[in-house]
Every structure is written in C-alpha cells, then in structure tokens.
Amino acid sequence: MNLSRRSLLLTMASAGVVGLPGQVVAQSAPEGEMVPIELFQDAQELDGLVRLGHPHGYVIMMEFFDYNCPWCKRSANDLEALLKAESEVSYILVNFAILGAESVQATKIALAFRELMGSDKYLPLHLALFKLKGTVNGERAIAEAVKLGANQEKLLEIANSQKIINQMTAALRVGNSLGINVTPSYILGNTSYAGGITLPEKLKIIAKAREG
Template identity: 55%
Template sequence: MILSRRVLLAGLALSGTKAPAFAQSAPEPQMIPVELIDNALNLPSIVRIGHPHGDVIMVEYFDYNCPWCKRSAQSLPDLLKAEPELSYMLVNFAVLSPQSVAATRAALAYLQLYGPERYLPLHLALFALRGTVDGERALAEAEKLGGDRTRMTEIANSDKTTGWMKDAFATGSDLGLVATPSFLIGTEAYVGGMSLEQKREAIARARG
C-alpha cells in the first residue's frame, strides 16, 4: 500500500465530494482576479507543457478518477498540436475519492523525481486505465516509465507532497473551482468539462 491510514486520512481532509460536470454546452466563463491566477501559476506542483512562453496560458485542474478529465487527457495531444503557441499547465486536484488522493500522491512523487519533462506520458497513461485509479495502479504505471517504486513511495508519503496537495486545494477553493475538470484560460475560469472545440473557442476568446 502506498498510504498508511494516518496519511490517507490527512489526504482525505483535502478532498471534497464534488461530482464532475457533464454538459452539452461549454461552461460559462467567469472572470478571475489576476492575483488568484498568479497564485495558481506559482504552485510548486504545477506541470508546464506546451509552449514555454505561449501567447495564452491554460491551466487544467483535474482528478485521475474524473470521466471528463479522461476525455480532456485523450484530446490533449491534439490540442497541443493544433495550438502550438499555447502554454498548457496541469494541476493535480484530488477531490473525488480516497483513491484519487493516493493516485495524486504517486503522480506528484514521480514529478518530484523525474521532472515535468517526463510527466505527460504518465498523465496520459493513468487516464488510459480502465476503472478506478488508485495509488498502487499509479505506481505501477510510473514503474513502467522507469520510476523507482521505493523512492516514489517514500516521496508520495512525505510532508512535502502533502503540502503540495494542500496548496493546490487552497488555490482551487479560492478560484471557486467546485468540479473537475476546471480550466483557467487567460483571465477566465471554466468550471466543468469542455470538448476540444470548446477549448479552442475559449483560447481564441482569450487572444481577443
């Protein structure tokens, strides 16, 4: 097991019970104060992919057991290809279950050991799994990508990882993100699932 009971309960204190949003239309954009966006961009756990200095910054708050997050991950390579000037950032936001908390701890351990350059393959692999993603399954996928299970387990249960999760939860709460996935695109927040086309429309909106 990746988590002791004590550590698991500490993780659950971070999590809520919000269900993912399912909608035919895109969620309505909400203006966000710049300082709150800056707080999100300065999270130590944020994973930066896409253009390093893009003309639009898009941040996704996600949970590894969220069905709409899975759809978002499946379309992410196509989005990055279609939007080469986009800076895309991922924030682990484990709010759906104890299993999500454990999976996030494993993912953040992999991030700390191997850096953001190697994170995207793990991200896509976890969302390619069927069924519930927990700590053990996340560790197994990370091992397939060359991760050291012993080191990852140690780091997953560390105070540093707990702190990263608390920080992400705090910024998400400040931003009013009550469902996964949620997106920051430019200076606006979109709470709920978005199709590839809806994301591209929101990116174009941010470009003005």
C-alpha cells in the same frame, strides 16, 4: 466540495497509498465566470505544476483535474491534439484530487513521479493513468509509474513526504480561492470554465483569450 472536506482527504492520505472508494461527480456544460487575475497569477506559482506546450505562451491555460474524473479523461485524450493545434499556448496541469481518497493516493504518486523523474517525463504517466479502466488508486498509479522507469522504493518515499502533502494542500487552497469545486476546471486569464469542455470548445476559448 469545501476546503474542510478536502483537508479530510489529505489527512486520510497521510497513512499510505491505499484508500477508500472515490466518488465520481456528473458534469454539466461549463460556463465562463470572471475570477481575479491575481488569483490566476498565484496559481501559476504553485509547486508541483506540470507545464506543457510553449514555455512562454501568449495564452496560458490551466487545467485542474482529478484522475478519477471522466471528463478529465476526455480532456487527456484531446491534450496532444490541442498542443499540436496550438503550439504557442502554455498548458498547465494542476493535480486537484477532490473525488475521494483513491484520487488522493493516485495524485500523491503522480506528484512523486514528477519530483523523481522530472516534469518533462510527466505526460506519459498522465496519459497512462487516464487510459486505465475503472478507479485509479495508489497501487495502480505505482504500477504505471514503475513501467515508465520510476524506482518504486524512492517513489513511495517521496509520495509519503511532507513536500507532496504541501503541494496538494496548496493546490486545494488556491483552487478553493478560485471557486473551483468540480473537475475539470480551466482558467484562462480572468475567466474560469467549470466542467467538461470539448476540444473544439477549448480552441474557441483559447482564440477568445488571444483576441482579448
């Protein structure tokens, strides 16, 4: 998906939290590719990131994900186990809605939840959205956010703000610069991995990054 297509989705998102059906793209086994380390550093400066694990980890792993991506769901299921196994890794979540307008709507709510409730309370929402069966849209994301204590009126106000649009646009721009066009995609230093990665594979590439 090119940047113009992503921009179109963001334009559709500006109207509210109800969108059109999204598209789920089949994933293939990932292969590591070199990326400029400067772009990885730029990605870490994005507004709206969710930082998990060690606050100053020797290894930093970024995951670009979409709430309607099946491999992202598997990654979310492995996340707590990975953080337990690799307590000194900094794991950064990047909302990267590229699978349709419904993904855009869910991402707007998720980012608004982060703004309203704080990054330290984001993980329960992240896991809850990935536990949902079927398409995750704005309305379903709102329901989960409210269950976790968010005020719906304030949540919607933030979700439809320019700040959230700016966060999403910046993430898409940086992702485009990194050559990311599928979810999940992972960045560790100067290496990117596109597509689904199992927990054992993640542990291997983290070990490789640590040795490097």
